[in-house]
Amino acid sequence: MRLGLVIDLDTCVGCHACAVACKEWNTSGTTAPLTDYDPYGAKPSGVWFNRIRHFEIGDYPYNKTVNFPMSCMHCENAECVTVCPTGASYKRAEDGIVLVDQNKCMGCNYCSWACPYGARELDRVSGTMKKCTLCIDRIYDMEIPEEERQPACVLTCPAHARMYGDLDDPESPVSRAVRDRGGYQLMPELNYNPTNHYLPPRVHAPIPTEELKKKAVRKVKEWVNRVVER
Amino acid sequence: MHPALAVIFLTLFSGGGFGIMALTAIINDFQIDGGLNPLQTMIAVILSLVFVSIGMLSSTAHLANPKNAWRAFTRWRTSWLAREGVFAVLYYPFAFAYLIWVFFTAGTQDTVGLILANLAGLIGLITIFCQGMIYAVLRTIRQWNTALVPANFYVMGLAIGATILAAERMIMGAPAPTLVGIALGLLVAAAVMKGIYYFWISRPNGPTIRTATGFNRFTVRILEQGHTFGTFLTEEFGHTLPNSKARSIKFMMYIFAFAIPVAALIIGILTGQMVFPWIAVISVVFGIGVERWLFFVEAQHVINLYHGRQQC
Numbered sequence: 001m002r003l004g005l006v007i008d009l010d011t012c013v014g015c016h017a018c019a020v021a022c023k024e025w026n027t028s029g030t031t032a033p034l035t036d037y038d039p040y041g042a043k044p045s046g047v048w049f050n051r052i053r054h055f056e057i058g059d060y061p062y063n064k065t066v067n068f069p070m071s072c073m074h075c076e077n078a079e080c081v082t083v084c085p086t087g088a089s090y091k092r093a094e095d096g097i098v099l100v101d102q103n104k105c106m107g108c109n110y111c112s113w114a115c116p117y118g119a120r121e122l123d124r125v126s127g128t129m130k131k132c133t134l135c136i137d138r139i140y141d142m143e144i145p146e147e148e149r150q151p152a153c154v155l156t157c158p159a160h161a162r163m164y165g166d167l168d169d170p171e172s173p174v175s176r177a178v179r180d181r182g183g184y185q186l187m188p189e190l191n192y193n194p195t196n197h198y199l200p201p202r203v204h205a206p207i208p209t210e211e212l213k214k215k216a217v218r219k220v221k222e223w224v225n226r227v228v229e230r
Numbered sequence: 231m232h233p234a235l236a237v238i239f240l241t242l243f244s245g246g247g248f249g250i251m252a253l254t255a256i257i258n259d260f261q262i263d264g265g266l267n268p269l270q271t272m273i274a275v276i277l278s279l280v281f282v283s284i285g286m287l288s289s290t291a292h293l294a295n296p297k298n299a300w301r302a303f304t305r306w307r308t309s310w311l312a313r314e315g316v317f318a319v320l321y322y323p324f325a326f327a328y329l330i331w332v333f334f335t336a337g338t339q340d341t342v343g344l345i346l347a348n349l350a351g352l353i354g355l356i357t358i359f360c361q362g363m364i365y366a367v368l369r370t371i372r373q374w375n376t377a378l379v380p381a382n383f384y385v386m387g388l389a390i391g392a393t394i395l396a397a398e399r400m401i402m403g404a405p406a407p408t409l410v411g412i413a414l415g416l417l418v419a420a421a422v423m424k425g426i427y428y429f430w431i432s433r434p435n436g437p438t439i440r441t442a443t444g445f446n447r448f449t450v451r452i453l454e455q456g457h458t459f460g461t462f463l464t465e466e467f468g469h470t471l472p473n474s475k476a477r478s479i480k481f482m483m484y485i486f487a488f489a490i491p492v493a494a495l496i497i498g499i500l501t502g503q504m505v506f507p508w509i510a511v512i513s514v515v516f517g518i519g520v521e522r523w524l525f526f527v528e529a530q531h532v533i534n535l536y537h538g539r540q541q542c
Contacts, residue, residue: 043459053536054454057445085312086301107294116370118533121462127295184444187437190369
């Protein structure tokens with residue numbers, strides 16, 4: 001089994017709900033708390049497992065905003081685990097989830113240096129490294145309904161831009177999505193072989209804004225708008 | 231990278247300390263300039279131990295949770311950091327044994343003494359290699375991911391060690407022509423090695439913002455980093471140095487790390503003035519400290535691509 005996420009860059013609206021849901025769940029989860037520094041002050045900062053960046057792809061007028069959520073990719077070649085001197089970082093053999101044993105971590109930051117995706121953040125208060133657990137305390141919780149045994153970020157996403165599943169199983173919905181949509185890994189040249197995949201934006205025909213104005217309906221609309229007072 | 235003083239001191243002082251021990255062993259092996267007498271040997275070994283200890287103690291200051299530091303010796307099968315810790319600790323019994331042996335028997339160059347000295351020196355050199363590999367294995371930082379890093383650590387550590395040993399001999403009024411020659415050779419070699427390193431890392435060839443986001447055929451620009459203030463990632467990896475400033479600091483580094491020590495050692499051996507060996511030692515330690523600071527500040531982690539850098 002190789003559990004991970006597939007993120008649809010076509011539908012992600014960049015609302016940060018996944019990051020907020022992640023923070024909410026995990027601040028009382030297995031590696032809790034996710035400490036905040038100066039949360040209501042001038043320099044708010046803190047530990048997050050999930051961060052969303054926003055990029056502009058292409059040049060005007062052929063440009064597009066792409067919202068880009070990033071969390072731990074649970075890499076197959078997880079260098080963060082290899083370099084860890086204490087054995088606090090480990091990758092579970094049964095499902096490929098990369099975790100940090102908070103009781104063993106000495107806070108040397110070395111694993112965060114080895115991670116290309118910025119998945120690991122040091123908690124200054126506990127002095128330990130913290131990272132996405134793929135909500136391990138949700139996905140294996142037999143007390144909650146089966147359809148809720150998914151990471152908090154996946155459950156909360158209003159655009160259904162996040163999928164969770166087994167990427168080792170070629171017939172799982174995530175594997176199918178990757179296959180059908182041309183899903184890809186980030187920075188493949190570093191050879192970390194991340195489990196999480198990203199689905200590129202679909203190619204849409206551009207909406208013709210110029211021609212619209214010439215249509216009769218549009219002209220009538222404009223005329224009505226001019227006549228009718230608000 | 232954030233240039234943490236703890237890590238700068240670790241690599242600077244422990245490198246110099248291991249350099250002193252390795253060269254002490256070599257000098258006594260081959261009786262270079264007549265070899266070090268017991269007092270000089272003891273001073274050298276004590277200096278080495280002090281340097282290594284400064285490095286090791288300051289490295290624990292880099293840990294956010296030092297109570298688990300003892301665990302850092304457990305993963306020596308995979309982690310270069312663990313290997314460095316194991317060898318650094320293994321160094322102490324041999325160095326102390328040599329120190330005690332010399333103190334009680336004055337046997338700097340007998341078989342037992344030389345075996346202890348060479349083992350301590352060898353373990354020190356292995357530790358420098360492990361230290362360099364800590365950085366060289368990171369594919370995320372192209373400025374570090376090169377075999378030149380451990381090579382540089384070696385030659386810098388040996389250059390510091392040779393300068394200190396030559397200065398010690400001169401200050402104690404013993405003949406030191408060959409020692410000064412070794413120190414000059416190592417300083418020049420270190421300067422050249424560093425030049426090769428700077429040439430090697432000068433042109434960007436690492437991942438780009440395009441491969442980082444997967445939009446390989448488009449221009450990609452950051453619109454929003456997604457946080458109002460800094461994060462752990464920007465604090466740890468966000469440091470950069472403008473090219474013009476880097477150039478002037480490198481020039482200054484070359485003056486202090488190599489030019490002044492070389493000149494001071496030459497003038498010192500010619501004039502016999504006590505002040506010049508001191509100048510050489512202080513200047514080389516400061517200069518290579520600046521070099522280590524540059525080593526960290528210039529390292530550009532690929533996470534910066536997700537914060538808007540086009541190339542690392």
